[in-house]
Amino acid sequence: MLELRPNCECCDRDLPPESAEARICTFECTFCAHCAESVFAGRCPNCGGGLVARPIRPADKLIRNPPSTIRVLREGDCLAQRVPHSAVA
Template sequence: MLALRPNCECCDRDLPPDSRLARICTYECTFCADCADDVFDGICPNCGGELVRRPIRPPAMLERDPASTERVVKPHAPCVRQNGPEAA
């Protein structure tokens, strides 16, 4: 089951479970659409896999299987250049 991570690991933008802006790879690295498209050209910087739109879990299912609250931010070189070292 997908963890539905709550943020972009590049810019730390909030990505709630119903966000259509969330992009993931097969390892569930999570990015916002802007970072996925403009910073990484649709390729995960961690594994080299394709970044695709994350599916939305229906609200009733979120009650049973809630989204993760653990935020992940990684110091990818393009993210640091774009957002400054304090964002990493």
């Protein structure tokens, strides 16, 4: 079961369960679409895997399977790691 983490690990933007802006890797590292593309060029900085759209859990399933409330943040200034615009696919 996906954790549905509540925030972007880079900029700490809120990513509620219904957010179409959430991106995850196979280890569920979670980033907003902006950071996933403009900072990490679609690759997870933790494992190197691809960042893809996180599935949206139907609202009626959230009651029995709630999202995580634990916020995860990368150490340091990950926004300083931005990739040049030309490198973003």
